[in-house]
Amino acid sequence: MRSFLIGPSLFALALGCALPSLALAQDAPAGELPQDAKEALTRFQAKLDAMGATPRKERKPLRAELKAYTGAFLARFPGAVEDDDLERVMRVHMAFGGDRDATLAKLKASTAISPAFRAGLEAMERFKPSLEAISKIFALRRQRKPTEEIDAARDAAYLLLGPWLDQNAEQAFAGELQGALKEWLYQARRKGHNEAIEKRMQALKAVEAKLPKAIQGLVREHFVKVGQPAPGWRGVALDDGREVTLASLKGKVVLLDFWASWCRPCLSLQKRYLIPLSEALKSREDFVVVGLGLGSFNLSKDTLEKQQVMAKKIGGHWLKVFDEAGASGEAYGVIGSSLPYLVLIDGEGKILVKGPAFKVRKAINAILKERFPDAMPQPKGGNKTEQGETPSEKDSAPEGSGE
Numbered sequence: 001m002r003s004f005l006i007g008p009s010l011f012a013l014a015l016g017c018a019l020p021s022l023a024l025a026q027d028a029p030a031g032e033l034p035q036d037a038k039e040a041l042t043r044f045q046a047k048l049d050a051m052g053a054t055p056r057k058e059r060k061p062l063r064a065e066l067k068a069y070t071g072a073f074l075a076r077f078p079g080a081v082e083d084d085d086l087e088r089v090m091r092v093h094m095a096f097g098g099d100r101d102a103t104l105a106k107l108k109a110s111t112a113i114s115p116a117f118r119a120g121l122e123a124m125e126r127f128k129p130s131l132e133a134i135s136k137i138f139a140l141r142r143q144r145k146p147t148e149e150i151d152a153a154r155d156a157a158y159l160l161l162g163p164w165l166d167q168n169a170e171q172a173f174a175g176e177l178q179g180a181l182k183e184w185l186y187q188a189r190r191k192g193h194n195e196a197i198e199k200r201m202q203a204l205k206a207v208e209a210k211l212p213k214a215i216q217g218l219v220r221e222h223f224v225k226v227g228q229p230a231p232g233w234r235g236v237a238l239d240d241g242r243e244v245t246l247a248s249l250k251g252k253v254v255l256l257d258f259w260a261s262w263c264r265p266c267l268s269l270q271k272r273y274l275i276p277l278s279e280a281l282k283s284r285e286d287f288v289v290v291g292l293g294l295g296s297f298n299l300s301k302d303t304l305e306k307q308q309v310m311a312k313k314i315g316g317h318w319l320k321v322f323d324e325a326g327a328s329g330e331a332y333g334v335i336g337s338s339l340p341y342l343v344l345i346d347g348e349g350k351i352l353v354k355g356p357a358f359k360v361r362k363a364i365n366a367i368l369k370e371r372f373p374d375a376m377p378q379p380k381g382g383n384k385t386e387q388g389e390t391p392s393e394k395d396s397a398p399e400g401s402g403e
Contacts, residue, residue, distance in 0.1 A: 033072045037080035040073055052262060067096040074103065079112025087173055116171075123172035127180065130164050130391060134183055136363045158187040168206060174212035174298065178336065181218055207388060214298045214335050221333025226354060230345045233328035235292060235321035238308050244290070244321045246349065253371065255364065256343040257357070258334045260294055260302045261310040266340040269357050270314050278318040281372060286347065289318035296326030298335055311353035344368075 003168040034040045047069060051062045070093035078086060090107065094100050105111060137153045144270050161184040169177065181204075188197050204211065204219045211219070224231065233256075234245040246254070257274060259266035270291070278289045304322045311320050326335065332354070334341045340357040344364050353363045369376045 033076060037077040041081055041085055041089075044073060044092075048092070063096045066092060067098055070096070071098060072108060078107060079114075083117045083120075086113070089121070091175065097249060100138065111388045119171040123168040123175055126168060127164060127172070129175045130157065130180060131176075133160050134179070137291045150294075153188070155186055157183060158191075161187070165200070169215075170207055170210050174214040177212065178214050178218060181215065182216040213330065215331055216336070217333045218336025219333070220330065221336050224331075224333055224354065226351050227351050228351060230351045231328075231331035232342065233292065233323065233331060235323040235328065236304070238293070238304070238311050238318055238320040238322055244319065246345070247279040249288055249290070250349060251286065251347045253347055253368075254343075254345040255287075255289045256345065257289065257291045258294060258329060258332070258339060258341040258343075259291055260297055260300065260339055261306040262300060262302065265358070267310065267314055269340045270316055273357075273361060274318060275314075275316045277368075277376075278316060280376060281368075282326045284316065284372060287368075287372065290318075290319060291320040292328055293320065294326045294329045294334070294339075295322065295324035295338065296335075297329060329401070368376065 004197050008026065029086060034043060047062070047066050051059055051066065054062060059360075072088050073089050074093060081089075090103060095218060104121050105126055108118065113121075116358055133153065137150060140150045140153055161180050165177075165184060167179055172180075184200075185197060188194075188200075201219060201222045204215070205223065208219055232246050234243060235240065237244050255277075257266075257269070259270070274289055274291070281287045281289075291311070293311075295302050295304075302387050304324065307322050308322070323329070329335045332341070332343060338356045342353070342355065342357045342360055342364060343351060344353040344367060346352055352367055353360050365376065
């Protein structure tokens with residue numbers, strides 16, 4: 001399943017979908033939408049790219065333009081594009097102000113959508129109570145309400161999410177399913193329901209082929225364990241195009257940094273963490289940092305050229321590799337988690353640490369300090385948390401309401 005992200009995760013987009021708006025086709029600029037669906041989709045992507053290149057403070061008119069354009073697209077081409085592309089347009093429309101309920105109702109009324117897409121819409125409608133329950137948790141946390149009140153809201157969401165997952169896991173869109181499963185897992189771990197977690201993940205593994213790629217990744221990430229052999233990967237080096245594989249680095253401690261050129265937290269991690277770390281350890285022949293750029297991540301795409309430009313802009317003298325198909329992200333389950341994602345692998349190819357970068361960096365530092373005590377850099381000061389992330393970075397890749 002392809003993925004669209006403009007920074008936030010699919011579920012973050014879903015949380016932002018309940019915004020007021022006009023009906024779908026009423027916003028459309030006259031004459032702007034091409035008659036050909038493929039051309040209309042290309043223009044849609046160009047508009048997204050233009051927004052990504054525009055400073056945040058100047059994006060308001062572009063958001064309004066995209067809302068209108070996607071509204072017109074959904075009204076005209078619901079059966080003329082692949083389901084993944086139709087979902088991507090729908091997500092953007094709702095994220096930029098399109099009314100969630102009105103959008104779903106109009107798409108459901110279309111006779112052109114596929115049965116699978118219709119099932120996804122119906123699962124999305126059934127998800128509304130869970131979405132509201134999860135939104136309440138985030139609202140209470142922002143308001144710094146007492147822990148007891150927040151925990152009560154978490155318990156209420158947990159009770160809704162389990163049955164929804166039981167009923168909709170094989171029909172739902174990746175956005176709702178990923179958000180629901182992450183939140184349910186967080187609450188289950190909080191309660192110590194380890195047997196329930198294993199039972200659910202084993203059940204999902206049994207039907208993995210029927211699930212969206214992002215959920216396949218989330219399931220796979222659960223079963224990629226610390227202490228086990230790291231999945232193999234391959235890609236092309238950004239500097240000279242040579243093929244690089246994990247096997248070619250045997251004997252070295254490898255720090256894998258999964259990233260994309262559009263991912264702002266990824267770039268922040270590289271500037272603040274990977275540059276000083278790689279400089280401090282550059283004399284060690286038994287250690288290597290590998291920036292493994294993903295060409296495909298959930299509903300988002302990246303290119304070799306974009307990664308080359310961004311790598312040059314960021315700087316840093318570590319090995320940067322591009323995986324166009326994103327197969328490495330699927331193997332490690334990164335597509336079910338969040339970027340940036342770090343994996344520390346020992347010289348024998350076993351996983352030492354893995355997880356979203358700003359959550360596991362401290363554990364990685366502890367191991368590297370033990371192995372290379374004289375070379376590890378001292379942490380820099382500044383307005384950061386203990387692990388080095390700013391609040392905006394932390395919020396950009398939600399792992400559950402407790403994060």
